[in-house]
């Protein structure tokens with residue numbers, strides 16, 4: 001079955017070491033790849049995910065040491081949510097308190113408990129309790145988060161938009177999602193994948209536009225089964241008059257990018273080849289990996305990157 005939904009979410013952060021500590025130690029995600037921003041090799045690109053780094057479990061960051069904070073506004077991702085077992089909501093509430101992470105009161109959204117909090121750069125995150133948390137994810141057992149409570153990949157994102165309809169059409173007619181429900185000013189769309197399956201649109205006509213900075217989501221990426229499926233999506237977008245980039249080789253997937261009508265930067269990424277293409281699964285994230293074109297510059301790149309371990 002073709003899996004549709006999110007492939008990954010990419011955000012800006014401040015200090016790399018603080019970002020790494022929060023997402024791996026506090027949240028218990030696995031660092032599945034330590035590389036650089038291919039468009040700006042003096043900056044890290046850190047990938048977090050489940051044990052195997054599967055599509056739909058990946059949250060990535062471009063850490064910029066002296067980044068000014070961003071401000072969420074229309075044309076941006078407002079919230080990035082992870083899936084956890086529903087029975088683990090209490091455990092996570094304790095964990096956030098114990099770690100000094102402020103959280104909002106528990107709310108129910110589309111019938112599921114949602115625990116909202118921010119990472120150290122102010123990025124809006126949430127844990128969503130799901131009844132069947134196993135799905136296709138392979139939870140990562142980290143030092144401080146036992147496997148039974150571990151995050152089971154992305155739940156989804158909430159986009160803040162002026163109006164929902166033009167973005168909804170792209171989700172349903174090109175990216176393989178379908179409308180799954182409405183609640184207040186939220187419209188939820190679902191893909192076929194258990195992980196990373198939901199995109200929720202929040203229409204707030206007239207609100208201020210976002211300002212990118214630390215804690216802001218840069219783009220969200222959707223899944224394409226292969227190059228042919230990606231090319232077909234790209235053609236469908238071009239037929240709608242949207243500008244789509246050429247395919248770029250991101251080493252772990254191949255990508256095209258476009259700005260959807262609501263202003264959010266969307267990417268379509270292939271499932272293949274995945275994060276085990278340049279290091280074994282058991283060693284994911286342990287060494288700084290560079291694509292072949294940057295390997296000759298390894299010494300200068302390592303000299304400018306901040307130490308994270």
Ligand code: ZN
Pocket residue numbers: 008010219220221267
């Ligand atoms: Zn991306």
